[in-house]
Amino acid sequence: MKKHAYLILAHACPGQLGKLLELLDDPRNDLYVHIDGKADFGPEDFTGCCRHSRLHFIEPRISVHWAGFSQIQAIVALLEAAVQQEGGYAYYHLISGQDMPIKNQDTIHAFFDEHAGKEFLDLWKESPHTHNRYHYRALFPEGAHLPATNLLNHIYKGLQKMLGLKINRDYKFYFASTWFSITHPCAQYIVSQKDWIRDTFRQTCGTDEFFVPTLVMNADFRDHLYEGPIIGNLRFIDWTRGESSRHPWVFRSADWELLAASPCFWARKFDERVDAEIILRLYRELKG
DSSP states (O other), X not given: OOOEEEEEEEOSOHHHHHHHHHHHOOTTEXXXXXXXXXOSOOGGGGTTSOSSSOEEEOSSOOOOOTTSHHHXXXXXXXXXXXXXXXXXXXXXXXXXTTEEESSOHHHHHHHHHHTTTOBBOOEEOOOTTTTHHHHSOOXXXXXXXXXXXXXXXXXXXXXXXXXXXXXXXXXXXXXXXXOOEEEHHHHHHHHHTHHHHHHHHTTOSSOTTTHHHHHHHTSGGGXXXXXXXXXXXXXXXXXXXXXXXXXXXXXXXXXXXXXXXXXXXXXXXOOTTTOHHHHHHHXXXXXX
């Protein structure tokens, strides 16, 4: 039996996180969860969620800030914990605690069995200013989520650009969605590059969308990228209706038919504080 590891970044909405864990609970899956160090809930709140999957909580908990290097640290910690398991996993799926599966586990596992060895990333084209994220230091690497520190970061980067103080000159960077599904060899390789990741990105912000695709595309794994009728990372994320370019649309009950028609396997984003009914309907549908 080919097993998969789900790597889950959670920071809010413990009720829906519990439902997510139940939907992923399957003998073919193990679940690795990082709960943000700032969250007011913990592993004890999810006792009994899983009967078939091994459920691991990452310690110590990292205080994660949106677009901060702390987000990269949490992802690497999840990968590191999972690749250490004896035998490894066929696939490692990074998702958010505010994601939900929109297909059942039989469908998901059958697809990955059919496409074994492929890497699943959603590569994006860089905008004119995207390179500023990795070529210039941030004065506040954890401050992109706050207007004041974000503004100071932009000013500081502008000064570096004027003075020609570019960093990370000798590497070809690639841009993609943070969320991925990758094979065991690819996950092992990313973990093996932990020191390079730290040295390259620790003084930057907004680079969680660069470190995995850059490693993959500068290695032989680039020859194994999935190319098919479904979006590259198999995640349905609606950026067209989000409140800003920073945040995707939060799905509501009115989106049911849209979700049902999607060929993707997971969708984000959901929020029980915005619309709990769509989460409950997905839960009931997939639990049968």
